[in-house]
Amino acid sequence: MALVIAIDGPAAAGKGTLSRRIAEEYGFHHLDTGLTYRATAKALLDARLPLDDEEVAEKTAREVELAGLDRSVLSAHEIGEAASKIAVMPAVRRALVEAQRAFSRKEPGTVLDGRDIGTVVCPDAAVKLYVTASPEVRARRRYDEIVAGGGSADYDAIFEDVKRRDERDMGRTDSPLRPAEDAHLLDTSEMSIEAAFQAAKMLIDAAL
Numbered sequence: 001m002a003l004v005i006a007i008d009g010p011a012a013a014g015k016g017t018l019s020r021r022i023a024e025e026y027g028f029h030h031l032d033t034g035l036t037y038r039a040t041a042k043a044l045l046d047a048r049l050p051l052d053d054e055e056v057a058e059k060t061a062r063e064v065e066l067a068g069l070d071r072s073v074l075s076a077h078e079i080g081e082a083a084s085k086i087a088v089m090p091a092v093r094r095a096l097v098e099a100q101r102a103f104s105r106k107e108p109g110t111v112l113d114g115r116d117i118g119t120v121v122c123p124d125a126a127v128k129l130y131v132t133a134s135p136e137v138r139a140r141r142r143y144d145e146i147v148a149g150g151g152s153a154d155y156d157a158i159f160e161d162v163k164r165r166d167e168r169d170m171g172r173t174d175s176p177l178r179p180a181e182d183a184h185l186l187d188t189s190e191m192s193i194e195a196a197f198q199a200a201k202m203l204i205d206a207a208l
């Protein structure tokens, strides 16, 4: 049976980089489940379909191909906003969770990262990590990323955005963001990505 590593946490906590490094280390397949919500949102926006029609959004979610999802074409701010809006719809979540579960069964193992992997998508995962950092640190990292990429950014606007996204993700009724009871908490506020990876590796090695 495929081994599953579940990684959850709020936006910009460092889950993405950490998950990719872990998948590489163990030779596992990786799925960033946020991209499945983003790809659904982008398909709706591109087709100028409404974002508040659950049936239309579900149908679009069922057409999303997991192979070849690419964050660089899904990173736009309005796609993230639309993704977090459609992510409150139970029918959309059911459709995407089915596809995510099918992915999680790939041999020899998988790393899935998102908001509800340890609680809903893969409750039997071999290892569960809940990766967080303070909203200030997460906003700062996002700001630095944009500036390093040559863009211009407004720290206060990013900070407000991080807080708004947290509220939406933690406050929704279906699959709210929270640590699974058996998740290991990893607060990366004062850790480099390398230190976070080493900490995660120790937890994973101890559990496998």
Ligand code: C5P
Pocket: 011, 033, 034, 035, 037, 038, 080, 083, 084, 085, 087, 113, 114, 115, 116, 117, 165, 169
């Ligand atoms: O991780 P990312 O910020 O790209 O995800 C976009 C949105 O998709 C999140 O704000 C969240 O609302 C939603 N999402 C979710 N469940 C997941 C992954 C992402 O609800 N497992």
